[in-house]
Amino acid sequence: MFTPLSTGSERAQDRLWDRDRTVSPLRPAVRRPAPLSPRSRAGVPFSAGSTLPSARSRRQARRVSEVQPADERWTDWFFRPSRATVEIWLASFWKRHLVLTLLPCFAVWVWVAMPFPVNDPYKDSPLPDWPEWPDWPHKNKDNGSDTGGDEELPLDVNFYFFLIWYFGAYLAVALFFITNLFSLYRLNWWPSRLGGKATYFLMWAATLAIGLLAHHLDLFGLHARWRDKPDEGFDWERKTFWVVLSFAAMHLPAVACFSKLKRDKRHVYRHAQPVVQYTFFGSSLRRVPSSWIRFLWFMACLAIAAISLIVGQAYASLFLSTLPHTSLDAGTWVWSWVITVQLLSLISNYIIASKVRSRALLFLYKLFFQLVYHVFYRNLFARLRSPSQFATVQLLSSIVVVIIFPFQLTPLWHRMLQFFVGYSQPWNEHAEAVAVSFYTRGLAQNITMVGFLGWLSILHFGRNSQIYPFFKFAQTEDDPYTFGLTLIASCAVWSLELISSFVARQIMSRGFNIDVSGIGLDEMREYPELVPACGWASVHVSMNILMFLIKLNFR
DSSP states (O other): OBOOSSOOOHHHHHHHHHHTOSSBTTBOOOSOSSOSOGGGGGTOOOOTTOOOOOHHHHHHHHOOSOOOOTTOOGGGGGTOOOHHHHHHHTSSHHHHHIIIIIHHHHHHHHHHHSOOOEEOTTOOOOSOBOOOSSSOOOBOTTTSSBOTTSOOOOOEEOHHHIIIIIIHHHHHHHHHHHHHHHHHTTOOOSBTTTOHHHHHHHHHHHHHHHHHHHHHTTTTOHHHHHHHOTTSOOHHHHHHHHHHHHHHHHHHHHHHHHHHHHHTTTTSOOSOOOHHHHHHHTTTTOOOOHHHHHHHHHHHHHHHHHHHHHHHHHHHHHHHHTOSOOHHHHHHHHHHHHHHHHHHHHHHHHHIIIIIOOHHHHHHHHHHHHHHHHHHHHHHGGGOOSHHHHHHHHHHHHHIIIIIHHHTTSHHHHHHHHHHHOOOOOHHHHHHHHHHHHHHHHHHHHHHHHHHHHHHHHHHHSTTGGGOGGGTOOOSSSOOOOHHHHHHHHHHHHHHHHHHHHHHHHHHHHHHOOOHHHHHHHHHHHSTTHHHHHHHHHHHHHHHHHHHHOOOOOO
16 A cells, blocks of 8 residues: 555554545645635734744744764755754755755766767777776777778667666666655555565666666667668667656656555545435545545646756757857847746646645745756856857846846736736735745756866766766867857856846845745745755756767677
């Protein structure tokens, strides 16, 4: 049986389902089901322009003398750290940036920097070699000399290293991320008889076995197509298969939960139906528990998150196939992607806020979509060929940060929302939602930029440059992009982002008395599982774009 995180007898769980109260195996543990704002529980009246309680006062009121539980293991840090542990992590500027920014980026750097064993197509040896530092000397297999002006064949990546290390780590992080989502929803996705570790390992191993069989049996005919037309690349088809396989494995927990709960009749009330009602109406008046409805909405949000990553890969493919771009083209690409991500984010946020009603999931999904947008935005820098293009892209971004976010806090904007779309949130809750959105945006900007600068350098100078031609910067007439321009301009863009973010925070603080950092950190202190969930989301989204940019050759 799939058990909730809060244990209890089966009879007690049945009563909770039948009564459909606040606490339920399928209902997130929302302590304030009516309003979404923690400020409302303080009983402080708010109006447009009023002062929100400071982050320090709220922390002192909620905190303190809590000591770290003696039975907390270090492995709990990855999924369910204690409130005291999170308080330590977020206690100072350097600690929280180490935990929230540097550690996720470091995990991605280690993953992508591990040298791939490769096979030189000009050698007959079946044993793979470790790649040399750039550039790899291609030898002609017939005479052992350099190929000269002939077209060089790309290196063949060792399949088993790719399967176990590269795809295996990518899949493991994806499952960690989905596990954290279920943890925030207060529902374990694994059968209680097997336990979490065994189920996790079996799912991971089974997915790798499917990939191994698909490769050796050539289920999609890629090997045969390469033999018939060796000049045509099938890199997109290969990567599509591995990405789809990982997403299928990610959503198996959701499918398993749905199937098990449906078999246990959790989608209907299980109290006895009155005889008169059954005689005249049968089962037509049987209602669906609201906890089940919320679970279905939660499943819909999982699907939207997966769709956003797949759309991002397709969008990046179109972007690369239409190179080179002018400054106007670059701005158009960025803003069309911004609109796409914002639409998906608005849909998810509405579902979570009004249907699922989970503050923790709402925070995580806001960060997730900001990561999806910014990770594409960063890697776009590697194909901007002039300072004017960088300036155009950054100008658009700075305008949004400095003008749009503070304007969303004005009473005028709040009244417009109420008049045109029937917006029901009071100003204090609306202000908090804007502050959380701005905080997650800033966090996503720092994570993706630090990560991008790291793997940009690693993949350009490291031994995996041959299988990541996107970051190789050949500097030919057909490829005018350079590493130096990308690095310097990216650092300049980051500096301008930090300045514009600081200006916007000052406007929100002085004009509306809103402490953006305090509100964002308070959410993580109130829901400790958010910290590892944000970390796994950062690693997963970063790995996803790098998975798309790799050049795979399996011959």
